[in-house]
Amino acid sequence: MPIKYNPFTQRYEYAEEDQEPVYNEYEGNYELGEPNEISHSPYTGRYSKKGSRLVDKWNPYTSRYEQVPEDWEIQFNPFTGKYEFGPKE
Incomplete structure (x- = not known):
């Protein structure tokens, strides 16, 4: 590159x-x-590059959509004590 x-x-x-x-x-x-590389999420109001492969997923624990990588799932984080998106283990 x-x-x-x-x-x-x-x-x-x-x-x-x-x-x-x-x-x-x-x-x-x-x-x-390139101008067409950027996508907008109507749920989060954020913009991201298409190459980052982010998708909008519903988090029932926070009652909102979040932009996360497409292969992440909701799991319990013992350090924060919350359910949040993270990579598959």
Whole structure:
């Protein structure tokens, strides 16, 4: 993965060969990538890159949707004493 200069952030960033600086209207800044890479979750109100494979899952213990990796499941966390999403064991 080559390093490319992003003139909008004035930094060098890792990027694929075909990625160019594009404006991300959701975050209000420029980043290397493609304009159609970003998805919006109507449940959480957050934006994420499609490559991160996040999905909206309902957490009945918090009564809300959360963006988590698609292979995570709800499990008990003994350190926090709560049920939360985590990787399969």
